[in-house]
Amino acid sequence: MPATVDALAHADDLADFVAAAPSSFHAAAEVARRLTDAGFTALDEREPWRAQAGGRYLVVRDGAVLAWVLPQSVRPDVPVRVLGAHSDSPGFVLKPRPTTGRLGWLQAGVEIYGGPLLNSWLDRELRLAGRLVLEDGSAVLAATGPLLRLPQLAIHLDRSVNDGLALDKQAHTQPVWGLGESESADILAELARDAGVDAARIRGYDMVTADAARGTVFGRDDVFFASGRLDDLASVHAGVQALLVASADHDADHIAMLAVFDHEEVGSATRSGAAGPFLADVLERIGLTLGADREERMRALASSWCVSSDVGHAVHPNYPDRHDPVVQPRLGSGPILKINANQRYATDAAGAAAWGGWCAQAGVSSQEFVSNNSVPCGSTIGPITATRLGIRTVDVGIPILSMHSARELAGVSDLWDLARVAETFFRG
Incomplete structure (x- = not known):
């Protein structure tokens, strides 16, 4: 079925996002920008918080952001509906002393992330992006245009490459970014120039690689969407769009909240990850602003829901044996409900029923x-959130191909449908 006008518009906006x-x-900054432009109030964790019925708020912690909408008839034991996602993706992170090179090539020293x-990262133009921390402790964002590339060895120099490509994780993953000698160049100066600061002021940095090509719609009837970082910006974007729509006239009996965490790809065990205290801290502070005592906060959590949204595997036409022989999600057939008997996903029967209703x-x-029983599956923020807070949790997402590639593949209609269900979830 051809993509609808609404679905195509959603995909185009996702490419911008x-x-x-x-x-x-x-990602956290872009979520905050879109929400504050729509009237959300940004809060500072270091300052006192105030809340009013119908208020719309957000708070950023490093690469994570939480945003929420209070109902008009708010009470101390009001439950929360959380849509959880993550802002990081697998790739490469800039190492200390990152300007390297040999034989007249300038290279960047990088470490594998996730x-x-x-x-999939070979022979693509890559960006560097992240934050620079300056000598006064302030942080600025920086993102280059196309700057780096991991050039693959020509087939003439490796005649067996098509029989099995083996990349050494150190020797073969250091991208080139210019010509010259490393002693006379500084890749941090490229980042400082983008951020408009003096490179001598940089005292720390968190920099990652990203595919420089824009996301695009393609295929017969415009059914496909390819982009970097769909895992998991597809869910983040759907959550932002849904919260913006739902918040315009939010009059439900719960708090609608978007929770975007960092570091999911490396275990979530950080101050801005799902295993850290961020969500619990913010929920406690919201309860305090509403005058809730501990009993009321516990009642609120017992009546709450978390929808953990992340990508899952669509059935691959070239590798059908890697999938369950019966349960085979397809692009263009809707979002997925993720199930695992060993609790790698938090979905249970109650969650499945609720998801079906939404x-x-x-x-x-x-x-x-x-998953196919012979192919172990990954996990998500879902079990972590359920374990930390006791909130009823269901794991969902969209089906994709090429998961953890520099450029992943999704269905245009699935992206739009996820946002529609997220809006229903927020509205209640």
Whole structure:
């Protein structure tokens, strides 16, 4: 079925969002920008918080951001509906003393972040993006245009490459970014120039690589969307769009909240990750602003929901044996409900029933995802959130191909349908 006008517009806006969010820090900043432009109030964790019925708020912690909307008839034990996602993606991180090179080539010293498909990063123009911390402790965002490339060895110099490509994680993953000698160049100066600061002021940095190409719609009837960082900016973007729509007239009996965490790809165990205290801290502070005592806060959590949204595997036409022989999600057939008997996903029967209800209300078809028993599956922020807070949690997402590639593949209609269900979830 051809993509609808609404779905195509959503995909085009997602391409803009990904381009503005090459790092987790940029993603948090772009979420904050879109929400504050719509009237949300940005809070500072170091300052006292005040709240009023119907208020719309957000707070940024490093590469994570939480945003929420209070109902008009707010009470101390009001429950929360959290849509959780993450802002980071697999790739490469700039090492200390990053300006390297040999044989007249300038190279960047990088370390592998998470579990990227290494071969997918070859022969692409890459950006560097992240934050620079200056001598006074202030932080500025920086993002280059196309700057780096990991050039693959020509087939003439490796005749067996098509029989099996093996990349050494140190020797073969250091990208080139110019010509000359490393003693007379400084890749940090490139970043400082973008940020408009003096390179001598830089005292620390968190910099990652990102694909420089913009996301694009293609295929027969415009059914496909390819982009970097769909894992998991597709969910972040859907959550932002849904919260903006739902917040315009939010009159439900719960708090609608978007929770975007960092460091999911490396275990979430950081101050801005789902295993850290960020969500618990903010929920406690919201309760305090509403005058809730501990009993009321516990009642609120017991009545709350978390939808953990992340990508899952669509059935691959060239590798059908890697998937469950019966449950085979397809692009263009709707968002997925993620299920795992060993609790790598937090979905249970109650969550499956609730998800089915939200999809039905939104007029969206859903599909199930379960792994082949011989192929262990990954995990998400879902089990972490459920364990930390005791909130009923369901794991969902969209099906994609090329997960953890520098450029992943999704269905245009699935992206739009996820946002529609997220809006229904927020509205209640």
